[in-house]
Amino acid sequence: MPEPIEERGAKELKDILLKGAGYGIRMIVPDGISEEEMFLKLDTLSAEALSLGGGLGVVLDLQGRPLSRPSILRLMSEFIWPKGIKVLSWTAYDAATLENLKALGISTGEPVPEKRRKKDKSTPGALLLIRSLRSGQRVEHDGDVIIIGHVNDGAEVLAGGSICIWGRLKGTAHGGLDGSGEHTVVAGLFEANHIRIGTKVSASLNSDMEWWGKPVIITVEENSLVVRKLRL
Amino acid sequence: MDPRIIVITSGKGGVGKTTTTSNIAVALAKMGHRVVAVDADIGLRNLDVMMGLENRVVYNFIDVLEGTCRLNQALVRDKRADTLFLLPAAQTRTKDAVTPDQMEQLCDMLRKEFDFILLDSPAGIEGGFKNAAVGADEALVIATPEVPSVRDADRIIGMLESMGKAPIRLIVNRLRSNLVREGEMLDVRDVLDILAIDLIGIVPEDDSVVKSSNRGEPLAFGDSSPAALAFQRIASRIVGEEIPFPSFEEEQNKGFFAALKKFFGLK
Numbered sequence: 001m002p003e004p005i006e007e008r009g010a011k012e013l014k015d016i017l018l019k020g021a022g023y024g025i026r027m028i029v030p031d032g033i034s035e036e037e038m039f040l041k042l043d044t045l046s047a048e049a050l051s052l053g054g055g056l057g058v059v060l061d062l063q064g065r066p067l068s069r070p071s072i073l074r075l076m077s078e079f080i081w082p083k084g085i086k087v088l089s090w091t092a093y094d095a096a097t098l099e100n101l102k103a104l105g106i107s108t109g110e111p112v113p114e115k116r117r118k119k120d121k122s123t124p125g126a127l128l129l130i131r132s133l134r135s136g137q138r139v140e141h142d143g144d145v146i147i148i149g150h151v152n153d154g155a156e157v158l159a160g161g162s163i164c165i166w167g168r169l170k171g172t173a174h175g176g177l178d179g180s181g182e183h184t185v186v187a188g189l190f191e192a193n194h195i196r197i198g199t200k201v202s203a204s205l206n207s208d209m210e211w212w213g214k215p216v217i218i219t220v221e222e223n224s225l226v227v228r229k230l231r232l
Numbered sequence: 233m234d235p236r237i238i239v240i241t242s243g244k245g246g247v248g249k250t251t252t253t254s255n256i257a258v259a260l261a262k263m264g265h266r267v268v269a270v271d272a273d274i275g276l277r278n279l280d281v282m283m284g285l286e287n288r289v290v291y292n293f294i295d296v297l298e299g300t301c302r303l304n305q306a307l308v309r310d311k312r313a314d315t316l317f318l319l320p321a322a323q324t325r326t327k328d329a330v331t332p333d334q335m336e337q338l339c340d341m342l343r344k345e346f347d348f349i350l351l352d353s354p355a356g357i358e359g360g361f362k363n364a365a366v367g368a369d370e371a372l373v374i375a376t377p378e379v380p381s382v383r384d385a386d387r388i389i390g391m392l393e394s395m396g397k398a399p400i401r402l403i404v405n406r407l408r409s410n411l412v413r414e415g416e417m418l419d420v421r422d423v424l425d426i427l428a429i430d431l432i433g434i435v436p437e438d439d440s441v442v443k444s445s446n447r448g449e450p451l452a453f454g455d456s457s458p459a460a461l462a463f464q465r466i467a468s469r470i471v472g473e474e475i476p477f478p479s480f481e482e483e484q485n486k487g488f489f490a491a492l493k494k495f496f497g498l499k
């Protein structure tokens with residue numbers, strides 16, 4: 001008679017288990033192997049297995065394993081750093097192990113889902129681009145984007161935050177992809193047919209507008225887009 | 233002199249790539265340079281027709297790459313100029329019939345035989361453009377002074393830049409000064425302002441272009457029509473001569489003089 005799955009898992013699991021998850025890969029280190037075995041097995045984890053996630057994050061699940069601080073450091077210096085593994089967080093249910101992880105400043109618990117991450121106050125840095133974007137070229141960045149150059153007709157700039165274009169804007173600029181609407185789009189010379197910040201999209205714009213061809217600053221105020229001539 | 237491989241391309245089709253390739257090839261050969269015009273627009277095959285050599289085509293460059301014939305069997309010599317050759321395209325193949333590696337291989341073979349290798353390529357928005365351009369060192373981009381043509385030229389310039397071609401220079405073709413004056417056509421300064429690359433020539437709209445391509449006799453063989461002279465000036469600028477832009481072009485384009493000064497680095 002077959003044993004219940006859980007039972008069998010606990011007894012027979014002697015290998016490090018890699019499981020796909022929403023955030024990337026969960027690497028489960030079974031309790032049934034000794035610490036030395038764990039290091040050996042991690043060392044022999046094939047390169048293919050580790051690149052399965054293609055740069056995706058890994059959650060290192062230590063189960064109920066007791067791990068000292070030096071062992072944790074050894075895990076980092078012999079496994080995580082040399083193999084270039086992007087660890088999102090560590091999980092453990094051994095209280096002492098958890099203490100040790102926290103004492104080393106390691107993030108513990110389940111990874112924060114992407115959506116909540118974006119709201120996190122620690123914004124990604126700005127992207128500075130000293131060149132023009134030609135038709136068909138596209139730049140996408142989570143933080144602010146600064147372009148010292150033109151954004152030509154048919155080019156696109158998508159930013160989580162604000163966008164500042166030193167030159168002429170004829171292509172598409174879409175700021176505030178994080179949805180907050182607190183961001184700004186600035187262009188040295190505005191000739192774009194539409195503009196978007198957060199969820200606000202402008203009506204079709206044209207040369208009848210008084211600020212057409214001039215420096216502008218665009219913001220969201222009281223739930224609508226406001227374009228102003230930029231005066232310095 | 234090191235051999236120069238120049239791809240002649242555009243964003244849109246039908247803006248004058250083949251016309252330009254044939255005329256510049258003729259003008260450079262008339263200066264005594266060894267020139268081959270390669271029809272890299274596979275499937276369309278019209279460089280041979282514009283050069284009036286279609287009846288003499290036996291093999292094409294795919295035959296060379298596949299080993300069906302030797303390079304010098306596929307080259308068609310133009311009897312009107314000693315140093316001018318055509319390397320025809322296959323008409324029956326699709327644009328992806330050659331790989332980038334094969335194209336580079338072909339360019340390396342031609343480099344040993346010629347001073348100028350001119351590649352008449354498909355338009356950038358079509359497949360096959362990258363293959364045609366891969367072996368080239370430099371590029372000539374043809375644009376007509378209309379918004380869609382300029383926008384597509386911008387895209388192709390971006391691609392050429394990312395492929396590391398240099399210099400990438402612009403020819404404005406089919407300029408009609410009356411339309412510019414009426415505001416129906418972009419002026420050259422507008423085009424340069426958008427594309428931000430060096431201008432190497434302006435070719436006016438000229439009925440003799442159509443007549444000459446129908447006759448299979450490129451204008452640069454001796455015609456003195458405005459377009460013929462424009463192509464000859466472009467060839468001279470390609471070899472590094474400082475040929476001023478003639479006054480008719482300047483008068484035709486308000487503000488054009490500024491662009492011209494920019495081109496010569498005067499201002």
Ligand SMILES: Nc1ncnc2c1ncn2[C@@H]1O[C@H](COP(=O)(O)OP(=O)(O)O)[C@@H](O)[C@H]1O
Nearest residue numbers: 245246247248249250251406436437438441442
């Ligand atoms: N400067 C010009 N004036 C008048 N007609 C032109 C001029 N340049 C090109 N043409 C005409 O435009 C058409 C397309 O030219 P072609 O060289 O075949 O373009 P492409 O090779 O870019 O498709 C041809 O009929 C050609 O004769």
Ligand SMILES: [Mg+2]
Nearest residue numbers: 249250273278
């Ligand atoms: Mg053609």
